[in-house]
Amino acid sequence: xxxxxxxxxxxxxxxxxxxxxxxxxxxxxxxxxxxxxxxxxxxxxxxxxxxxxxxxxxxxxxxxxxxxxxxxxxxxxxxxxxxxxxxxxxxxxxxxxxxxxxxxxxxxxxxxxxxxxxxxxxxxxxxxxxxxxxxxxxxxxxxxxxxxxxxxxxxxxxxxxxxxxxxxxxxxxxxxxxxxxxxxxxxxxxxxxxxxxxxxxxxxxxxxxxxxxxxxxxxxxxxxxxxxxxxxxxxxxxxxxxxxxxxxxxxxxxxxxxxxxxxxxxxxxxxxxxxxxxxxxxxxxxxxxxxxxxxxxxxxxxxxxxxxxxxxxxxxxxxxxxxxxxxxxxxxxxxxxxxxxxxxxxxxxxxxxxxxxxxxxxxxxxxxxxxxxxxxxxxxxxxxxxxxxxxxxxxxxxxxxxxxxxxxxxxxxxxxxxxxxxxxxxxxxxxxxxxxxxxxxxxxxxxxxxxxxxxxxxxxxxxxxxxxxxxxxxxxxxxxxxxxxxxxxxxxxxxxxxxxxxxxxxxxxxxxxxxxxxxxxxxxxxxxxxxxxxxxxxxxxxxxxxxxxxxxxxxxxxxxxxxxxxxxxxxxxxxxxxxxxxxxxxxxxxxxxxxxxxxxxxxxxxxxxxxxxxxxxxxxxxxxxxxxxxxxxxxxxxxxxxxxxxxxxxxxxxxxxxxxxxxxxxxxxxxxxxxxxxxxxxxxxxxxxxxxxxxxxxxxxxxxxxxxxxxxxxxxxxxxx
Numbered sequence: 001x002x003x004x005x006x007x008x009x010x011x012x013x014x015x016x017x018x019x020x021x022x023x024x025x026x027x028x029x030x031x032x033x034x035x036x037x038x039x040x041x042x043x044x045x046x047x048x049x050x051x052x053x054x055x056x057x058x059x060x061x062x063x064x065x066x067x068x069x070x071x072x073x074x075x076x077x078x079x080x081x082x083x084x085x086x087x088x089x090x091x092x093x094x095x096x097x098x099x100x101x102x103x104x105x106x107x108x109x110x111x112x113x114x115x116x117x118x119x120x121x122x123x124x125x126x127x128x129x130x131x132x133x134x135x136x137x138x139x140x141x142x143x144x145x146x147x148x149x150x151x152x153x154x155x156x157x158x159x160x161x162x163x164x165x166x167x168x169x170x171x172x173x174x175x176x177x178x179x180x181x182x183x184x185x186x187x188x189x190x191x192x193x194x195x196x197x198x199x200x201x202x203x204x205x206x207x208x209x210x211x212x213x214x215x216x217x218x219x220x221x222x223x224x225x226x227x228x229x230x231x232x233x234x235x236x237x238x239x240x241x242x243x244x245x246x247x248x249x250x251x252x253x254x255x256x257x258x259x260x261x262x263x264x265x266x267x268x269x270x271x272x273x274x275x276x277x278x279x280x281x282x283x284x285x286x287x288x289x290x291x292x293x294x295x296x297x298x299x300x301x302x303x304x305x306x307x308x309x310x311x312x313x314x315x316x317x318x319x320x321x322x323x324x325x326x327x328x329x330x331x332x333x334x335x336x337x338x339x340x341x342x343x344x345x346x347x348x349x350x351x352x353x354x355x356x357x358x359x360x361x362x363x364x365x366x367x368x369x370x371x372x373x374x375x376x377x378x379x380x381x382x383x384x385x386x387x388x389x390x391x392x393x394x395x396x397x398x399x400x401x402x403x404x405x406x407x408x409x410x411x412x413x414x415x416x417x418x419x420x421x422x423x424x425x426x427x428x429x430x431x432x433x434x435x436x437x438x439x440x441x442x443x444x445x446x447x448x449x450x451x452x453x454x455x456x457x458x459x460x461x462x463x464x465x466x467x468x469x470x471x472x473x474x475x476x477x478x479x480x481x482x483x484x485x486x487x488x489x490x491x492x493x494x495x496x497x498x499x500x501x502x503x504x505x506x507x508x509x510x511x512x513x514x515x516x517x518x519x520x521x522x523x524x525x526x527x528x529x530x531x532x533x534x535x536x537x538x539x540x541x542x543x544x545x546x547x548x549x550x551x552x553x554x555x556x557x558x559x560x561x562x563x564x565x566x567x568x569x570x571x572x573x574x575x576x577x578x579x580x581x582x583x584x585x586x587x588x589x590x591x592x593x594x595x596x597x598x599x600x601x602x603x604x605x606x607x608x609x610x611x612x613x614x615x616x617x618x619x620x621x622x623x624x625x626x627x628x629x630x631x632x633x634x635x636x637x638x639x640x641x642x643x644x645x646x647x648x649x650x651x652x653x654x655x656x657x658x659x660x661x662x663x664x665x666x667x668x669x670x671x672x673x674x675x676x677x678x679x680x681x682x683x684x685x686x687x688x689x690x691x692x693x694x695x696x697x698x699x700x701x702x703x704x705x706x707x708x709x710x711x712x713x714x715x716x717x718x719x720x721x
Contacts (some may be wrong), residue, residue: 008036015101029055038217039063042052045191049548050221052356055195061627064156073153078128083164085110088130090332125150133174134492144428161329162193172414173494175423175446200407207408227364234589235372251279261337263320268343270297271554277322277529295529296323300511328353338366344393346562349405383646387596390714395571412704416687417494427486431475462692496688526549566624573622576600619649627711633677636669638662674703
């Protein structure tokens with residue numbers, strides 16, 4: 001690498017330069033060239049967006065390590081925040097040699113690190129701290145007096161897989177923790193966000209620092225996107241919904257095409273992950289072959305997951321992981337030969353993230369998609385006739401090729417996480433005035449949507465439940481129930497964790513299963529890709545003993561699925577109205593495509609958004625799930641029997657004339673109030689501490705999380721009747 005070729009290279013610490021030479025690099029990647037100068041200045045936030053395996057980690061750590069090597073100070077100078085413990089372990093291995101050449105200590109910190117090791121490291125903090133949001137939260141609660149000396153010379157906060165935090169309770173927790181850390185040390189610290197899939201970059205930059213008190217530089221890779229080899233295979237599902245007869249066909253094709261190579265098979269849910277892993281394992285056994293197919297999801301034990309990751313990393317044996325989002329993020333498993341997507345992708349961003357695992361080192365990315373649709377009969381539902389799954393899958397691929405990804409959502413209240421952060425503050429300081437809490441967390445912090453009067457209602461709700469109380473001199477302190485919440489090990493996570501059974505066989509942990517899934521002695525289940533008989537259920541210890549068997553069924557897991565964005569539905573409408581079948585469809589998928597177009601044209605949905613079919617009326621707004629649900633509640637509010645059905649609203653016991661009359665009435669009066677609409681929802685408790693909120697706060701929070709009043713109202717205003 002010549003000096004004239006890279007001015008950015010010349011700005012790096014000489015130890016970093018030696019490391020680059022030692023590893024045989026002849027040039028820096030484009031994002032590294034662009035990031036170095038901006039990060040070395042240590043005066044701005046930086047967002048780095050590029051495909052997987054394009055050097056984002058080095059783009060952040062080359063300049064940040066150079067900076068602290070040239071400006072050494074006591075305490076942690078870089079905090080790296082990861083959504084996964086496994087990713088911290090990966091980055092520790094990856095960064096260790098880099099940090100050694102510049103004499104910068106590297107400290108991994110999460111729940112699996114021994115307490116004694118943590119105490120020793122925190123007694124002499126220095127260099128780089130690799131940590132999860134939950135472990136950072138625990139430092140505020142348990143090491144409050146030591147925060148200032150440990151972080152007083154903090155120079156950078158690096159957030160990996162930033163897209164995984166956007167719009168979530170955990171992301172709000174992370175924002176609050178970063179803001180509180182800056183408050184403790186009395187200065188703003190540059191934030192560096194890394195992600196492979198980000199849309200609306202200006203929105204992402206604004207999300208990185210909500211108060212906007214530091215400029216932000218957005219860096220995107222200029223390198224051309226990889227070549228994509230794609231096939232979408234269609235399958236016709238016969239029989240009843242509980243009879244997954246297409247699994248045999250799909251797993252047969254997966255076995256034929258993937259055996260002998262390394263791949264990731266995304267099955268959309270933990271239940272499907274177990275189904276396909278078991279089916280593929282049994283195909284290996286049937287052919288007398290060693291197993292190459294293994295499940296990977298969050299309910300499996302750490303040991304089971306790590307064994308699969310190591311097989312993929314080492315690359316010595318053909319290994320296909322049947323997985324959920326657990327392998328969507330940046331755990332280093334090396335490159336795989338292909339990606340298989342069973343079912344409709346959850347989102348465009350998710351599909352892009354998955355696709356980034358394939359086609360590294362200049363090779364084409366290979367994607368196989370498997371979409372099943374029901375067999376049509378004379379009684380088929382209108383949505384089945386439209387082949388919704390197939391058209392949604394093609395719409396997602398179209399948007400992916402256009403480089404569109406779901407943008408950050410609208411600002412929310414995040415009351416559940418506000419409960420956690422208030423309790424964390426009280427544990428940190430012992431007591432604090434209400435106006436100080438509001439100023440720190442809301443006025444200058446990430447909960448800026450919460451006004452003083454709303455915050456007062458919020459505090460009254462907590463006091464009513466004995467979560468907080470007020471002293472005679474006006475300080476807010478923890479109540480008895482609040483103290484119990486803070487002292488529980490689950491307090492540090494912002495998300496709800498269900499109670500679970502631990503599954504064991506011969507003393508070996510296999511994983512966990514939500515306790516709401518009923519299990520009994522002599523029951524049979526599929527787990528970890530194998531079939532098991534339940535020997536004993538210890539309800540007191542919450543342990544289930546298993547032994548291998550020849551029977552089994554997939555258990556019920558907890559909480560899966562995502563909402564479809566408006567843009568995906570609009571793209572679907574374009575496909576129905578004016579498009580030819582895509583060349584990557586196989587013969588069955590082509591025929592399903594023709595079915596969908598015929599269904600669309602027969603219903604004249606290009607001209608009409610309201611149609612009648614048998615005993616129901618169907619409304620097609622071509623909007624995302626939030627707006628669809630909001631419109632459904634509108635119709636329910638005015639007395640109609642409405643519910644969401646796939647991409648449309650189904651209304652029973654009514655007529656098109658009555659529905660159009662209702663729309664006209666709403667248009668001529670005014671949109672119902674938020675509390676009037678949300679009062680129709682029976683259960684508005686969706687997050688960890690929602691049960692502590694007043695009705696008013698629950699309604700406000702729910703409307704922001706689940707509803708889209710603006711899009712729904714716009715549709716009502718423009719709908720031609």
